[in-house]
Amino acid sequence: xxxxxxxxxxxxxxxxxxxxxxxxxxxxxxxxxxxxxxxxxxxxxxxxxxxxxxxxxxxxxxxxxxxxxxxxxxxxxxxxxxxxxxxxxxxxxxxxxxxxxxxxxxxxxxxxxxxxxxxxxxxxxxxxxxxxxxxxxxxxxxxxxxxxxxxxxxxxxxxxxxxxxxxxxxxxxxxxxxxxxxxxxxxxxxxxxxxxxxxx
Numbered sequence: 001x002x003x004x005x006x007x008x009x010x011x012x013x014x015x016x017x018x019x020x021x022x023x024x025x026x027x028x029x030x031x032x033x034x035x036x037x038x039x040x041x042x043x044x045x046x047x048x049x050x051x052x053x054x055x056x057x058x059x060x061x062x063x064x065x066x067x068x069x070x071x072x073x074x075x076x077x078x079x080x081x082x083x084x085x086x087x088x089x090x091x092x093x094x095x096x097x098x099x100x101x102x103x104x105x106x107x108x109x110x111x112x113x114x115x116x117x118x119x120x121x122x123x124x125x126x127x128x129x130x131x132x133x134x135x136x137x138x139x140x141x142x143x144x145x146x147x148x149x150x151x152x153x154x155x156x157x158x159x160x161x162x163x164x165x166x167x168x169x170x171x172x173x174x175x176x177x178x179x180x181x182x183x184x185x186x187x188x189x190x191x192x193x194x195x196x197x198x199x200x
C-alpha cells in the first residue's frame with residue numbers, strides 16, 4: 001500500500017479506502033498543546049497565532065514527511081487548519097484567526113513557513129471570506145496570500161478577477177477584475193478596475 005523510507009512515508013489510497021483513512025492529523029508544533037499557560041506572564045487580551053493543527057483527508061495519494069510534517073496530496077483533497085495561541089499565553093485567540101478549510105485537486109503544505117500551495121478547482125473558506133480559484137499560495141498562520149482566477153465572497157462585498165491578494169489587517173488587493181457590495185446575482189452596480197484595494 002505504501003513504501004517507507006527513513007524520513008518519509010508515501011501513502012497511496014484507492015477511492016474506496018479513503019473513508020477508512022478518514023482523517024490524518026498532523027500537529028505543526030506538539031508543544032503548543034503540551035505547554036501549560038504561565039500565570040506569571042501577563043497575556044494580551046487577544047493573541048495572534050504562531051502555530052496550529054492541520055488535518056488532511058479525501059486524498060488519493062499522500063506524501064508525508066515525518067521529519068517536519070510537510071506533505072503533498074493529490075485527489076479531492078480537503079485540508080482543515082485551526083490556529084493555536086502562542087505557548088504560555090492565557091488570553092483568547094484573535095477571532096479573526098479561526099478555522100480555515102481548503103479543497104483542491106493538488107495541495108503542497110510546508111510546515112516550516114505554515115504555507116500551502118494548491119491548484120485545481122480550489123475553494124478556500126476562512127473567517128474573512130469564501131474564495132474560489134485556480135491556484136493558491138497562502139500562509140495559513142498569517143492568513144495572507146494570493147488566489148488566481150479568483151472569486152471572493154464576504155459578508156460585506158464580492159470581488160472577482162485575475163488575481164486577489166489577501167494582505168495584512170484583512171485588506172484585499174484585486175487585479176483585472178470587478179468589485180461590488182451588492183448581493184444580487186445581477187448587481188445594481190460594480191466597479192471594474194485594473195487594480196483595486198479594499199481596506200476595512
